[in-house]
Amino acid sequence: MSNILESVNKRTQLVGQNRLELLLFKLNGRQRFGINVFKVKEVLQCPPLTSLPRLNSNVRGIAHVRGMTISVIDLSAATGGRPIENIENCFIIISEYNRSVQGFLVSSVERIINMNWEAIMPPPQGAGRGSYLTAVTEIENELVEILDVEKILDEISPVNTNISKELDDKLTIDRDLHHHIMVIDDSSVARKQIIRALSSLDLQIDTAKDGKEALDKLRLMAAELEDVSTEIPLIISDIEMPEMDGYTLTAEIRDDPKLRNIKVVLHTSLSGVFNQAMVEKVGANDFIAKFNPDELAAAVNKHLSL
Template sequence: MSSILDSVNKRTQLVGQNRLELLLFKLNGRQRFGINVFKVKEVLQCPPLTALPKLNPVVRGVAHIRGKTISVIDLSAATGGRPIENTDECFIIISEYNRSVQGFLVKSVERIINMNWEAIMPPPQGAGRYSYLTAVTEIEGELVEILDVEKILDEISPVKTQISQEMDDKLTIDRDRHYHIMVIDDSTVARKQIIRALESLNLQIDTAKDGRDALNQLEAMAENMDNVAHELPLIISDIEMPEMDGYTLTAEIRDNPKLKDIKVVLHTSLSGVFNQAMVEKVGANDFIAKFNPDELAAAVNKHLSL
């Protein structure tokens, strides 16, 4: 199964072209799910798991893989479904999110498909399992659901969102100005994390659920002003989003004379050296890996204090 990812390193040219590749998998039942290949480090048959006391109930245990101990999360149980049975017949997807490595227990892994972000749509509104989705798409006449992994991980081990006192003392931003910024992320949880991290800066924060939503809002502002950056000097944008990714959004902003002066900080769980190259290619001002509130506050301080 690891051979399914042998060519991952050759696929980085898709980044910045509003394209992605999804690794398709199933939990319990026929429903297909997808995860971005760039977040996947390895796929392998589930090894023996060691149960530890006081683990979250959806963490099935830890696996010892290549000298490292990795927590293995039952994705079915984590999204409100029944636990996956017969783990020795299942697979784990080793992935990296927000600077941490974890394994996701799945029933089966199918294949990798090449997609355009425009074909990835926001999920239906509703409770239950739908609240764990960031997007959906259609493949071969069937719905594929893309899980909000940041929400799942935050429920298991909430991230620290408050900036440290040491960092707060270093900030030079004029908090009485109530700077106007925009936060763009397809994960509701991620948007709330960013807002909480920046609370002490006294910002006026607009939000958008994806790049297309953000661009529509910015273009509407541009209809009434010549330079939107005077009103909204900074945006913080995720990269992976339905309909329009963060790289494409940044390129669209730079191509619009009324938007081009807005500073763009890309804030994402993606990692890899290709990101820095893309930051420069599309004209973003900064790139920050999720999620460190001090680094986020420092970047906002830098770009609003210039």
């Protein structure tokens, strides 16, 4: 376990190379699951949990870890499986998503593996836990499932997707133009959250589930247009996505004369100083941590009002 914790702290060098590292774990049974190491703050033997009234049924309790009080979510129960038993012999993966820290209760933690995003594929129809999968990959001839954590968290504690009236009154975007933008995210829940947050801006919104699908759509448009930004002036893209991540997508856009004028806002649950460096390296116009509807709407307003 100490080796895993040491590895968790040394992974920023892979960002921007269309690579990631997955922490492998199991819930109930033999099925392996993975979580991106960049989301992981710590892995611990499950500490004593305190039950509180009116907790969501998938929250096993509250843990006190290094001065923080965090909710511990049973990942098996949250994805429709049976609750994990004998939790004193289990582990919690402490992670940060969408500006909040939570613990995920898992039965066991295995190791970290280095992967290329091209080897991370969208889930097949009808696979495993169905709507709770955001991607799959194959390791040692076994299917590894990558869960849609944003969907799980939204079911337990839905995020606010409404922009404030104070901000709405200050927006300068010309809503009569019905600007055409593209939203790219492998989580269907995240795509819907963005669309709801921007609904009052009267935009035309196309979507794509990963960087490769988005780039294919943009290049198809480029076959008809000299400058695709005249049709789609702005894209909002997640960073972590199967097949092609957001950094690689941005670099591809900047390398294509017909696409390079498109504004790119990277919108991600990843956090850290290294993100800002990568924003500049690949040529993105903005970086926003998920999920704050006012910050998202303000960024869209800024880039479409120029």
